[in-house]
Amino acid sequence: MEKNEQSMxxxxxxxxxxxxxxxxxxxxxxxxxxxxxxxxxxCRGGFCGACATIYRTQGSYKLxxxxxxxxxxxxxxxxxxxxxxxxxxxAYDLQALRTEASTFLEYYPEISRCLxxxxxxxxxxxxxxxxxxxxxxxxxxxxxxxxxxxxxISCGLCAVRCPAEIVPYNVGQLARRLYARYVVxxxxxxxxxxxxxxxxxxxxxxxxxxxxxxxxxxxRYNSREMRV
Amino acid sequence: MSGxxxxxxxxxxxxxxTRPERVGKSFRAMTADEKTKILNDYHPDFKLDEKRKLRIGxxxxxxxxxxxxxxxxxxxxxxxxxxxxxxxxxDVDVLIIGAGGAGLSAALLAQExxxxxxxxxxxxxxxxxxxxxxMSQGGIQAADALDDNPAIHYLDVxxxxxxxxKPELVExxxxxxxxxxxxxxELGVIYDKLPDGSMQLAAGGGxxxxxxxxxxDYTGLEITRVLVDEFINRGISYVEFTSAAEFLMDDRSQVxxxxxxxxxxxxxxxxxxxxxxxxxxxxxxxxxxxxxxxNHYGATGDxxxxxxxxxxxxxxxxxxxxxxxxxxxxxxxxxxxxxxKLRGRGAQPVNKLGELFVYPLETRDxxxxxxxxxxYGRDNGIITPTGMRGVWLDTxxxxxxxxxxxxxxxxxxxxxxxxxxxIDIREEPMLVFPTLHYQNGGVEINARCETSVPGLxxxxxxxxxxxxxxxxxxxxxxxxxxxxxRAGRFAAERAKKASVGxxxxxxxxxxxxxxxxxxxxxxxxxxxxxxxYRGERTLEHQIRLL
Numbered sequence: 160m161e162k163n164e165q166s167m168x169x170x171x172x173x174x175x176x177x178x179x180x181x182x183x184x185x186x187x188x189x190x191x192x193x194x195x196x197x198x199x200x201x202c203r204g205g206f207c208g209a210c211a212t213i214y215r216t217q218g219s220y221k222l223x224x225x226x227x228x229x230x231x232x233x234x235x236x237x238x239x240x241x242x243x244x245x246x247x248x249x250a251y252d253l254q255a256l257r258t259e260a261s262t263f264l265e266y267y268p269e270i271s272r273c274l275x276x277x278x279x280x281x282x283x284x285x286x287x288x289x290x291x292x293x294x295x296x297x298x299x300x301x302x303x304x305x306x307x308x309x310x311x312i313s314c315g316l317c318a319v320r321c322p323a324e325i326v327p328y329n330v331g332q333l334a335r336r337l338y339a340r341y342v343v344x345x346x347x348x349x350x351x352x353x354x355x356x357x358x359x360x361x362x363x364x365x366x367x368x369x370x371x372x373x374x375x376x377x378x379r380y381n382s383r384e385m386r387v
Numbered sequence: 388m389s390g391x392x393x394x395x396x397x398x399x400x401x402x403x404x405t406r407p408e409r410v411g412k413s414f415r416a417m418t419a420d421e422k423t424k425i426l427n428d429y430h431p432d433f434k435l436d437e438k439r440k441l442r443i444g445x446x447x448x449x450x451x452x453x454x455x456x457x458x459x460x461x462x463x464x465x466x467x468x469x470x471x472x473x474x475x476x477x478d479v480d481v482l483i484i485g486a487g488g489a490g491l492s493a494a495l496l497a498q499e500x501x502x503x504x505x506x507x508x509x510x511x512x513x514x515x516x517x518x519x520x521x522m523s524q525g526g527i528q529a530a531d532a533l534d535d536n537p538a539i540h541y542l543d544v545x546x547x548x549x550x551x552x553k554p555e556l557v558e559x560x561x562x563x564x565x566x567x568x569x570x571x572x573e574l575g576v577i578y579d580k581l582p583d584g585s586m587q588l589a590a591g592g593g594x595x596x597x598x599x600x601x602x603x604d605y606t607g608l609e610i611t612r613v614l615v616d617e618f619i620n621r622g623i624s625y626v627e628f629t630s631a632a633e634f635l636m637d638d639r640s641q642v643x644x645x646x647x648x649x650x651x652x653x654x655x656x657x658x659x660x661x662x663x664x665x666x667x668x669x670x671x672x673x674x675x676x677x678x679x680x681x682n683h684y685g686a687t688g689d690x691x692x693x694x695x696x697x698x699x700x701x702x703x704x705x706x707x708x709x710x711x712x713x714x715x716x717x718x719x720x721x722x723x724x725x726x727x728k729l730r731g732r733g734a735q736p737v738n739k740l741g742e743l744f745v746y747p748l749e750t751r752d753x754x755x756x757x758x759x760x761x762x763y764g765r766d767n768g769i770i771t772p773t774g775m776r777g778v779w780l781d782t783x784x785x786x787x788x789x790x791x792x793x794x795x796x797x798x799x800x801x802x803x804x805x806x807x808x809x810i811d812i813r814e815e816p817m818l819v820f821p822t823l824h825y826q827n828g829g830v831e832i833n834a835r836c837e838t839s840v841p842g843l844x845x846x847x848x849x850x851x852x853x854x855x856x857x858x859x860x861x862x863x864x865x866x867x868x869x870x871x872x873r874a875g876r877f878a879a880e881r882a883k884k885a886s887v888g889x890x891x892x893x894x895x896x897x898x899x900x901x902x903x904x905x906x907x908x909x910x911x912x913x914x915x916x917x918x919x920y921r922g923e924r925t926l927e928h929q930i931r932l933l
Binding site: 183188191192193194195196197198199201203204205206207210229230231244248250251252253254259271281285286305309310312313314315332335336337338339340343344345346347348349352353355356360361364365368369373376377379380381383384385386387 | 389419442479513514516517519521522528530531532533534537538539541543545546550554558561562565566569572573574575576577580583584586590594595596597603605607608612613616617619620621622629650651681683684685709718719720723726742748799802803804808917919920921922924925
């Protein structure tokens with residue numbers, strides 16, 4: 160499926176110049192140029208955050224962030240990957256925590272240094288309001304911190320850009336777990352069904368199905384009641 | 388403004404035009420006979436020239452795709468003569484290979500079942516949590532609704548799998564579904580709920596109840612990141628960018644750990660273990676029949692190759708899952724997943740004339756076949772600038788049916804990923820075509836996750852038998868946690884009484900002999916560990932001087 164005419168772009172991978180097809184993503188362009196990823200590639204679909212990349216375009220002083228698998232190359236682009244950020248994740252026992260501001264301050268006290276500069280938000284390739292969720296955590300508002308941080312893929316770009324050395328994605332993870340565990344809590348009908356299963360309520364029905372031959376099973380399947 | 392080229396606009400207008408009359412309408416579901424016919428005529432699995440019978444080993448004679456047979460009819464990557472088995476780097480009770488949903492669950496449960504965190508070792512080719520598990524969008528099945536139960540779920544799984552599933556595995560999976568959801572919520576997974584506090588449940592292809600639990604369209608991401616967080620909290624040992632290369636065995640024919648390959652330093656290390664859990668996932672990156680794939684970079688089928696070298700039984704590898712809706716446009720995201728939940732919430736597959744041509748929630752194999760027929764059998768597809776064919780998936784219907792804001796709320800990932808290419812899926816449909824998605828078959832296990840080789844347990848996509856010849860949406864997510872937890876529990880149980888004999892790599896010599904005896908002459912080596920996407924010029928001019 161080669162195109163007849165291919166327009167090319169010049170990119171600089173850690174300073175080294177390459178000519179690559181202009182419609183490739185940064186990831187595919189780097190492969191085209193001869194890189195085999197060990198670090199810096201993951202799901203290749205924007206879900207895992209393994210391919211955090213910073214870049215600058217020609218004539219601009221701005222350092223920008225992107226996911227290499229999602230961003231198309233631009234002519235004159237300078238590229239460096241940041242496949243790992245040496246950020247600290249605190250260990251905690253979720254079952255013994257409280258949903259209070261002090262919980263966040265105990266594990267991540269550096270959030271009180273937030274300058275509200277919004278650099279994290281600008282760095283986020285997912286367009287998440289990062290600063291706003293860090294501020295929500297500071298207030299102890301787990302609902303808001305959880306909601307705003309939900310689409311985070313922990314690529315680490317916010318953490319490497321933060322002048323206050325905050326690791327926002329770890330704060331967001333703590334907020335979301337607190338929210339699910341303590342604000343939402345378990346679901347009644349799930350607990351009920353777990354109990355019924357444990358008491359063996361459906362064992363007979365499953366045993367019966369297991370005992371059917373293929374033809375009988377097929378009949379049962381084709382005539383099953385659809386409630387969707 | 389449209390995100391599609393000028394020449395597609397006429398067809399897009401037809402989709403817009405027919406949308407109002409398609410609201411609330413569906414398409415007749417196929418009869419059993421119609422399903423059999425369309426699978427035979429159009430499903431990639433039924434193209435016999437794309438397959439061959441495996442020539443060697445315990446599953447010799449089984450039909451499988453050439454790409455899978457190629458990695459099984461290949462030399463082991465380790466030469467036993469290069470390895471010093473007396474120099475042991477890691478010596479643990481439970482070794483887990485692969486840090487996706489199944490491996491992480493196994494680690495947590497091994498610890499809960501009495502194995503100390505430093506007596507568990509997780510090894511992972513890439514990073515913790517880097518796996519297909521994380522990419523799952525649409526949801527996870529579990530029969531916990533009031534009008535649902537595990538027996539109803541059981542029938543859906545068996546029928547969907549064309550009655551080829553291993554019953555004891557299906558039973559284990561459906562009965563533990565609700566408990567997996569309970570476990571997740573206790574660990575802090577945020578599931579989508581209705582205002583009354585009950586689960587928001589959707590239908591999937593082939594489900595007879597609404598049974599799909601979701602976390603927006605980041606379901607796998609949400610669950611995996613919680614498990615990774617908990618895994619780190621518990622202080623369980625792990626090493627990243629270190630791949631299992633081959634199993635270690637002992638003089639009692641047990642699997643007793645692996646030879647590890649450090650991807651940074653190229654050195655090998657020996658990890659000895661009383662129980663070994665294989666959780667390496669599937670083979671999407673083998674690009675069966677040249678198909679694009681939804682899969683993670685690391686999905687190279689390593690587990691089936693390694694396990695086969697050790698003598699494990701394989702099953703159902705003749706069957707591969709093609710997800711009906713992979714992106715067909717734009718070219719940058721071709722093959723990437725457009726979640727089945729889109730159809731679960733009302734999106735319809737529509738041809739170039741704006742016509743709905745199939746019931747949107749047939750099982751995946753049937754739905755995929757219908758899309759292929761529409762494009763190639765009936766010539767009703769759209770041809771992309773790169774020559775690919777696709778049909779429309781009419782996403783704007785979702786907001787029409789469920790109210791404005793639904794797409795934004797429930798499909799954040801899809802909206803974001805297409806917006807990057809100036810396609811607003813609230814206004815315009817997606818262009819889709821089937822894409823390689825899942826390894827239906829794999830290493831055979833029993834309900835205790837034991838393989839046919841003592842000491843080797845397995846869980847997740849690397850296994851076969853749970854889903855028969857076709858997996859239903861949301862059942863792989865469930866499979867991961869049900870069998871991951873079981874593998875952890877039974878691996879711990881085993882480690883408490885097992886002992887390790889004298890280490891050997893004789894199984895690799897035996898494998899070489901089998902290849903030679905069968906007349907397999909090849910330079911292929913497996914497991915391959917990473918897919919090859921480098922440019923042609925690089926590969927042609929490669930030399931190694933350092």
